[in-house]
Amino acid sequence: MLAATVRVTRDLDVAEEAVQDTYVRALETWARDGVPDNPGAWLTTVARRRALNLLRRGRTLEAKLPLLIDPPGDDEPPDPDAARFPDDRLRLVFTCCHPALALEAQVALTLRLVCGVATADVAHAFLVSEPTMAARITRAKKKIAAARIPYAVPAPAELPARLDAALTVIHLLYTTGHAAPAGDALVRDELTGRALDLARMLHALLPADREAAGLLALLLVHEARRATRTDAAGRLLRLAEQDRSAWDRALIAEADGLIVGALRAGPPARFLLQAAIAALHAQAPSAEQTDWPQVLTLYDELLRVWPSAVVALNRAVALAMVEGPEAALAVVEDLERDGRLAGYRYLPSTKAELLHRLGRDAEAAEAYRAALALSDNAAERAFLQERLEG
Amino acid sequence: MAQYAVLIFERVPPEDLPEDVMRRHGELPDRIAEQGGRVIAGLALEPPETATAIRGELLTDGPFIETKEVLGGVFLIEARDLDHAVALARLTPIVDGGVEVRPLVGFQVLEDG
Incomplete structure (x- = not known):
């Protein structure tokens, strides 16, 4: 409304x-x-x-x-x-996720205006005070008015880039809720739920768009596994340790249907490739029985369409499964020297795992300590501490 | 129609700009008109070495803000909204730099009576 x-x-x-x-x-x-x-x-x-x-x-x-x-x-x-109302929501999404706004403002506006989340709750989710968040939202609204950011679905030529911006915001909402560095579980569930609703809405409004289908599929797979990411004590579990029988098979099947349909329709971009990788993991009966060569091929393609250091790091994990930890460690050390991932806690934790597997325990311990120093999430800290002591 | 300033940041000084770029600058108003916008004013600046800054009583050599990016000129356009203004500003030929689009509060030309 x-x-x-x-x-x-x-x-x-x-x-x-x-x-x-x-x-x-x-x-x-x-x-x-x-x-x-x-x-x-x-x-x-x-x-x-x-x-x-x-x-x-x-x-x-x-x-x-x-x-x-x-x-x-x-x-x-x-x-x-009533069919006009969804179009209005689509326009509002494109206004809130306009690249002329700072990313943090895009995320805040989307929650506040598209999802109707109260400013105090938006502030809580992003760990800032309510006045700070209110000021951020006010500034963004002023820019929308002064610069005349249009309230419209972008022209076809601009649509892919603009849709990518909107999907990025929705993905960020989900991952903020999924792996919140701090904050309570209730707020995090609210964020993942809202993000999933938005992804469903965009896919429903743009059914032919392969990236909108890809993002929805990706979030569905995450959602299917969400309950098993931690144990009863709140400890973080690795993919290999999670109880696969507790994964939500209906959500995984829904994601798979979306992925297969979109892959048939044309060449995949980043969200669809990430969804395909996540689905391969979700469908494997165990970590060992995962189709790692296929995962690696998808990562190669993902790195080609989206040359990001984080993707390169994740690809190294798949490489370790296909070619062994030595080859993967070389890639991770290259990334370390590159410096773009400085401060990214998953780089030292990945390095630690690889060193551990190579039996280089002293170096592994050093890397676990580096990862600990970078994490402020209680579950993650407990996980790393245990790896360090084990 | 809303009014916007397009600020041109170009590291290559005007005298070194290739002929082709200069020609495209000349054609810019026509191309903008073809896309439903309008250029309402334009100005090109001499390089920052020629600038004089005034801060209170203090007079100094150089531009007010020293940056790697050099403000080379400004033109004013009319566009439907920000997306339209961005599409028009993209037509600006740039060798090394970029442009900034800013909405105008107002624009007035004072002429002798």
């Missing part, structure tokens, strides 16, 4: 206020007259009218009126075409 209202008002603050007023009016009116046949349409129409009235009342009337994209008459009947 917020999305539909923004389309009329072009002003996020007015739209938010109008939506809140409308909920209050709905409670009053529905209690008196009963719930209307199409409550969603009723709410949207009333919110739009309310927003227009707020704008008319405001002293910025003259400045704002030309911005009204779709000024409906005050007597317009409730809009029965």
